Amino acid sequence: MAAELVRGQNHPLSQIRLEIRVCAGVLVLTGATLGDEHGTVHGCQWVAHPGAPAQPGVEVPRQAAAEHRLAVDLAALPEAVHRLDVFLALPAGTAGPDRFGAVPAPHATVNGLDGTELACYTLTGLDAESAVIALELYRRQGAWKVRAMGQGYADGLPALLADQGLRDADDLATAIHEAAHAPPHATPAPPNEPVPRATPPSSARPAPGGKTPSAAQTAQAASEPPAPSVSPAPSSSAAPSVSQAASASEPVEPARRYAPQSGEDAGGAGPGHPGGPVDYTHPRRAHSIPSPPAPPPPSGPSAGDGQAARPVAGDAVGWSMEERLYNQVWGMFEDLARTTAAYRSAVDYADSRLEKELDQALADPRARLGGASDAAREAALARRAQLAGRARAALDRDLAQLTAEAEVVEPALPPAYACWGAPVWHAYRAPAEPPMALRLGDLHLPESAPLRIPLLVRLPLERGLWIDSGPGAGAGDPVPDLAELRHLAVEAAVALAVRLLAVHPPEAFSVQVVDPAGAGARALLPLTQAGVLAAPPATGAAEVSRMLERLTRRVDLVQMAVRGGAAEALPADVDTAQQLLIVNDFPHGFDERSVTRLRYLADEGPAVGVHLLLVADREDAAAYGPLLDPLWRSLLRLTPLPDDHLADPWVGHSWTYEPSLAPAGSRVLQQVLAEVTRARTKQW
Known part of the structure; x- marks a missing residue:
């Protein structure tokens, strides 16, 4: 049939x-x-x-x-x-x-x-x-x-x-x-030239x-x-389509055809806003280069025998295995979005049809006599169950295929894409080149909770990150007390910072921390004990102001050097490495001038290698009035606990985001940081 x-x-x-x-x-x-x-x-x-x-x-x-x-x-x-x-x-x-x-x-x-x-x-x-x-x-x-x-x-x-x-x-x-x-x-027009095989x-x-x-x-x-x-x-x-996954309060990125966006930012500009198309190609890939080579033919049944092909890791187009895996991951994201949308659409139709049939049965007075109305109700319910059952069977078929694909793709992911529990981290060595993307966490939908799709974003980060440390994080799950929640938020920030340090060559990436009241000292221990920070965490208003002034100066000087084509003229004290600034407990300890500098870094920094990661309570920030709203909306909102805040305007899904954290009791972060330190020492 x-x-x-x-x-x-x-x-x-x-x-x-x-x-x-x-x-x-x-x-x-x-x-x-x-x-x-x-x-x-x-x-x-x-x-x-x-x-x-x-x-x-x-x-x-x-x-x-x-x-x-x-x-x-x-x-x-x-x-x-x-x-x-x-x-x-x-x-x-x-x-x-x-x-x-x-x-x-x-x-x-x-x-x-x-x-x-x-x-x-x-x-x-x-x-x-x-x-x-x-x-x-x-x-x-x-x-x-x-x-x-x-x-x-x-x-x-x-x-x-x-x-x-x-x-x-x-x-x-x-x-x-x-x-x-x-x-x-x-007389028909002459046929066009055949399609080239490489374009x-x-x-x-x-x-x-x-x-x-x-x-x-x-x-x-x-x-x-x-x-x-x-x-x-x-x-x-x-x-529209994905370049970023986004939250219902903030925007975010996927790769093949489309990217979730922030519900609140629905009218905003940029590659991820609804109504704008999405680009999954590498942003620095030139027009004049040929198309990337096709993936190797997968083993297993062919398209002509009616059976699904056996999943193969890297079964996507790309110039390298890394790029193929990146495209394959976002192909899985797209397939999951579409098959779930089709299932929900079919169930919605079955429900509306049931309601219509029941209304028609009750509208006929003759059907209310005897058992006619009961028979009509039973028949309508049976039809609804049949429709929903067929839709669920189609969804289960697609989920089984995607799950099988995920089982072969996840173990093949490189460190930048792999979860912290993956074996690849145990054989970690400092890379010679930065990766094309980074894993921020995982995404899933209620209909497919066991199936997790990695949330990958392009590097360098085109926008900063906001990790929500307030009671609004992790809505729907038991939320720990506020102090523990803030500790978890800093731990999530540290895990991201360690990953960024690990996937860049030694001395190509630098991390600095602003912790005005010292509230994140316990969670920051992996970074401070390993000695990988560019400077001790800035505490107090004076140190915070000096660090922001130093980074603002770096952005200004690099911008002028780039515009003037004189990168060699930069002063010797300007660190040209990529910079990540972690700001904890924002906006406490920030005066108006510091807030203005931070907004400047958020707007101008990414283009010249300065990126922000704010750990902040949205409610606290809102109490400062509309001044901080543009900053909050310009950053990608993440949470330390699972939360279904990533809104997808293409098919209307609310994706549940889970942060990428080290397994409980694991010392993988410390081991990776030790290797980062060893590689830096060897380079010196």
Whole structure:
């Protein structure tokens, strides 16, 4: 039986030669875009459309029609192609409807060449959109899957194409509409050049994918007839995606197609804000370099035998194993987000259908007589249980696959990505180069609590960190007393500082501490006893002021040197190493001038290697008035206890964040710090 998909749900493809059928009920034009590993379309030659219907591995109809058939051969796609998006658009310049909300919901099916129906999807919930991505076929661990997209664009085909990275989107959209109106005997445009096998990745946003929906829409449940969407998603002409995971009070980063954002910062600027696309490519990767090599082919069953491929660590694109693992981790994050969104959508639909059927049964007075109403209620409850059960079965299938992948990926992670309990730390040695990313903790969802996805952020840190030491941290769990909570917050800060010291070459990273009242002395012992701090912790208003003045001077001088191209002219007393400033018990002990300097360091420091890590109580900071609000909002909020504060605007999830701490009773931090000290001494 074919899988009837809901928005965001994916399904494995058991065949690689396919026929995709589209039934719209009105005239629509259809086409397909070919995307690289990031979902970026690198030119008109990557688009199959009525004016150029044949591309390697895909052929589309030449004219607008109410029904279409597209031919796809996944084995014939170029190696550079990892995603194929099937799009629909209402023809421009006709007397017909100009939005999908005014027409019957289009229906798409994916069939094998033998006529077997593999998956289907009804695009419900559309409104003002005049163009929509219906389906996405994508390669995952050597196997192909189909995903129900339903991402609509109110600004039509130009917005859809531009969102996939095409620079000449307006011109191509015009050509597509003109070609779709051409009479059947018109001479077709010559086919475009074949898609190259190695192309430069676009470092402009969006990346990878860059076309994820702005919110999850609920639709009909799996294996049920088409039904109205419970809460249709708003249309958009540009789509968001991850570069950072963010909190409901603060923003945060993932990598492949999208990043959670702060609910409070929903209107803010920056790469992570909702409504802005997300880039998973390395920020310093140049446009002119070739695409990274594809991962080695995974062992196990192929895409054509209908079985899931055996998970392989590093099964993602990238220039190195580190980059492949980074992309694979955020690919797992994306898959977990989507499969959970599909499950919740299906359950929401089942609940709304149950409520509607019960209302209809009670509205008929005749049904209240005898046992008719009881029978109707039992039948409605049974249908709801069947729908929810099928949705849960699909979720469990995807969770099992992701869990198996996590079991092979976690042991293969390098120190910068590994948890503190991983064996890799026992063989730790100081690296020669800094890593591309850092693990801040783990993320999970209620439906998949045992499955943890590492929260990775790019290095150098583009924004500071705020570890909440107040009673608002760890909401929902038993919270220790305030003194113990503040101690746990400093311990979390120390664990992050040790990781940063450990993953950078000796003398390439420096840590300084501000502890005005000395309240964090006990938790700071691993750093102070190992002698890895650049200076003793600053206590008292005078020492705090001097340290902030010294760092502010460093930022000013390095900025001037960079702008003037005279880095060699820096004074000898300026430390050019990356700097992490840990500020404990903020804002106690800070006068107005110190607060102003701290805000300056938060804004200007990251660009020249000065980063902030504040341990602070949000409520205490709020008591100082609106002065500190911009500082709090500009930092990424973390917690010392598990808390579901990371808000995901793409599908509406609230991710639970858990800090990365050393196992109870472990001395791994002390052992790593001892090796850091030994490496520094040897270098001297």
